[in-house]
Amino acid sequence: MSLQRTQDAESTDALLAAEEVQKYFPIRSGILKRHTADVKAVDGVSFEIRRGETLGLVGESGCGKSTLGKTMMRLLDPTGGRIYFDGEDITDVSRKRLRQLRRDMQIIFQDPGSSLNPRMNVADLITEPMRSLTDWDKTKRQNRLYELIEEVDLQENHLTRAPHEFSGGQQQRIAIARALSVNPSLIVADEPTSALDVSVQAKILNLMEDLQEKYNLTYLFISHDLSVIKHICDRVAVMYLGELAEVAPADRLFETPKHPYTRALLSGVPRANAERMDDRIILDGSVPSPEDPPSGCRFHTRCQEYIGDVCETSDPELDAVGDGHVCACHHYD
C-alpha cells in the first residue's frame, strides 16, 4: 500500500472518485409544503478512494459523513457533482446499471440491530443480495453461504435464527457476511464498530482487515473515533459541516495535522495515561447548523487560528501542504 500512498492525487488508480459532490435535503414548511431551504449535508466534496486502500472519513455527528458515504454508493441521489466508479460516471446511470453496480459496492451500517430485518433468519439475510443481484443458482448460493459463515465465524446452527437472538458483535458479523456475499470490490463501512463494546470492536476490526487482505477489498471507513481510524485506515479525510477540511495519509495526518479543526479533534481525544493536558485545544460552542452554514470558511466561527476577514469571506480550497496531503485553510495560502 505504501506504493499507492506515494502516488499523487491525480492517480488513475481511483476505484471511486467524487467531484464536487453535493447532497442537499430540502426543508419543506407551511401548509403547501413549499421548498423553503436546504440542509446542505454535503456541499462540494472531491476526493478519491484508491483500489485496495482503506480511506477513513472522520468528523462529528451531523458533519455529513454518513450522507456522503451513502451518496457515493448511490443509495442517495446526489444534488450536484459527479461520481465515478472505476472510471465510469455513475452519477445518473440507469436503474438497471445501478443494480449491477450494487454488486460492486456494498455497505455495513452502524447498528446491526436495526440494519438487519428482524423478520428474516440469518440464512435469508445473507443470501438475499445474491438472490437479487446475481444469477447464481441455489447450489452456488448455498455454497457461498457456508463459505461466508465460516469467513465471519458464525456457525451452521445459527442460520435458522433471527437476528435479535445474537449479540451485537455477531449481528455485525451477519451484516458483514451479507455485504460480502456478492463479492463487492468496495465496502462502505458506516461506523461499523460504534455500537459495540471495545473488546468486540477489536475482533470486528481484525476481521475486516483479514477480509480486506483476502478479497482485496477497498473500504470507505466512516467513523467519529480517531483511534479506530488511525488503526485501520491508510488515508484519512476529515469532514466538517459538509466539506472536507483535510485529506492525508494516516500517519501524516496524526503526526502533523494541518487544519485547525483536525488539530482540535485530535487534541480532544481523551488520552489514557496522559498527565493533565494544559495545551489541549477545546473548541467553543458546537457545530453550526448545516441549514445556514457560516460564510467563507465554515470553521471560522470556532477556529483558534482565525486570521482575519479572508476566513469569513472566502471559502478555502483543498491545497497541497505536503506529499499527498491537502488542507483547506487560509492559514496555509
Next chain:
Amino acid sequence: MTDPLLEIDDLHVHFHTEEGTVEALDGVSLTVERDEVVGVIGESGCGKSVTAFSTMGLLQSPPAEVVSGSIRYDGRELLDLSDDELDGIRGDDITMIYQDPMSSLNPVLTIGHQLTEPLLAHRDISKAAARQKAIEMLEACGLADAERLMDEYPDALSGGMRQRVVIAMALITEPKLLIADEPTTALDVTIQAQIMDLLRDLREEFEMSVLIISHDLAVISEIADRMAVMYAGNVVETCSMRELFEAPLHPYTRKLAESIPSLETSVQRLPTIEGTVPELIDPPTGCRFASRCPDYIGSECDEIDPQLAEPEGIRDHEVACHYYTDESDAEPPWQIQGVEDQ
C-alpha cells in the same frame, strides 16, 4: 481516617426475567472516599449502571431484587430507608447525570422550571432565590445568557448545551456525591472534551465526590483518582488511575486495555479477548472470567469465586484473581511491575 462517603459492600442484585434469574451483581464492593473521584469501567452488561441505579434506589422492583449486601452513605444504610427518607437524600445529597441528555430533560417544561424544582423540593427557599441560584449554576456550567435560557424549552438547545443543563440540574443542590452514568457517551468528541473539562473544574469548585461510570477508559482517565474495573457483575480490580495504566493486575484489565486502539501506539493487529462474556442467567461458579482467561491456573479458578484483596507487597491495589491469593508459591506468569516500582 474518616468513614468513606459511600460504601457498597457485597451487593447482590438479581433481575427476574422471562428467561430466568439474571445475576446482575454478584457481590460488588466499592467505596468512594470524601472528595474523591472514582471511575467505574466495564463493558455492556457488566453491571456498572446497575450499581449506580442501586445506589440511587432507582432499580425497578420487580424485575430487580436486591438480594443481599449493603449500601452505606455517610454511615447510613440506604437499603433500609423508606422511599420518603430516600427522597430526602437522593436529588439532594446524591445526584445523578444520565447518559442521554435528550431524554433526561422534560421537553414540556422550561429549563428554569426543571432547574429550580430540586431546590424548591429540598430547601426552604423562595422562588426568586431559587431562580437566582439556578442562573448562577447555569453560568458556572459555562452557559452564557443564562437569564434567557431559564425560559427556554430543552428543544432549543444543542446536545452539548443540554448536557450542561443536566449537569447544572445535578449540581444545584450542591450534592456531596455526584453519580455520572456515561455522561459523554452521547456526545461528539469536541463536545465531550468540553464537558469533561467542565466536570473537572466543577468538582474542584464544589469539593464533591464523583462516581463516574463509562465504557471508555480514556474518558474516565481524565478525571478519576481511583478506578474500579467491572466484569460480569463483579468488581475485579480497584486501584489508582496511575496504577491501572502502569501496572494492571487482573488479566481482564490487561487484555481490555490492549484491545483498545490508541493514538499513541500502533499495532498491526489488535489483541483480543477470546470467548464471550458468560450468560448471567445461571453463571459459571468460580471466577466469571475463567473461561476466557489467558492465565487460567486450574480448578481453583472454576470452583472458587475470587475475592477482592491486596496482593502481598502491593498497597492500595485490590484484585480479585486467584493468582495473587494463591497459597502455593507458583509464580504469576507475568511480571508484577507494581512491586518492583515500590
Next chain:
Amino acid sequence: MSVGHSDSDDDEGDGTPKGGQGSRVATGQLARARTVLRRVMQNRFAVFGLVVVVALLVTAAFAPWIAPYEPTEQNYDALKEPPSLEHPFGTDTYGRDVFSRVVFGSRYAVFLGVVIVGIEMLIGVSLGLLAGYYGGWTEAGIMRLVDISLSIPAIVLALAIAGMLGGGLFPLIVAVSLVGWRGFARLVRGDVKSVMEEEYIESANAAGLSDFRVITRYVLPNAASSIIVYATLTIPTVILWSAGLSFLGMGVQPPKPEWGAILAAGRGDIDSAWWIATFPGLAIMLTVIGFNGLGDGLRDALDPRQVR
C-alpha cells in the same frame, strides 16, 4: 479456510445465542407464536377474550347440533314463553326458540365480522401501503381520499349506502366495509412510514431488492403485528355496526336470525317478554367484550418493547 481464524473463539463462540431457553428449542415462527401465546395467557382479560372468541367460533361451526330447534321453526303453542328448561332463553312472538335463534345468529356475527374486516383490510392495507411506501403525490392523493371520506359521518354514509342498495346482506357488507377501510389505511400508512425510516430498508436497497420484494419481505412483516391487533379490535366494531344496521332494518332482514334483527323484533315486547331482546343483546355485548379483550392482549403480547 476462515480468515477470522486467529479469533476463532469468538464473541459468543460457544454457539449459544443470547436468547432464552425457549428460542433454543424451537426457532422462528413457532417460537414467536409460542411466546405470544404465553404472554396472552398472562393477561386475564385476554384469556377471557380468547375463551369467548373460541366459544363463538365453536357455536357458529356447530350451530345445528347445539341449537335444540330450527331457528325459524314456529310453535304457536308456546308464544312468548319465559325461559325454561325446554326453552333456555324463552320463545318469541311466533313461538320460535330464542336460544336457537341466538345460536344461529353467531353464524352471522362470525361471517360478517370476518368478511367485512377482510374487505376493509384488503382495501385499507393496500392503499395504506401504496401511500406509505411511495409517498409524494400517491400518498397525498390517497390520504385526501381518506380525509374526504372521513368528513362524512360514518352512520350517514352507512345509512345512505344501505338505503341506496336496499336492505339485505350484500348492501350491509358494502356499507360497513366502506366505513371501516379508512382506519386500516391510516394505520398502515403510518406504520409503513415508520418502517421506511428503519435502517434495514436502506440495507434492502443496497441489496438491490425490487419494490415488490421490499414490500413483501420487509415492510409488511414489520407492520403485520399492528395490523393483526387492529383487525382483532375492528371485528367487534363491525359486529356492532352490522347489528346496528340490521336493528334499523337496513341490514339482515327478519326472519333471519341475526342478533340485531332479533333485538329489533323483540324491542316492542320488552315489558311483556324481556327475554326476546335481552339475550341477543347479551350475545352482542359478550362478543364485543371478548374480541376487545383478545385484541388488547394481542397488542401487549406482540409489542416487542414490552418485556416482562
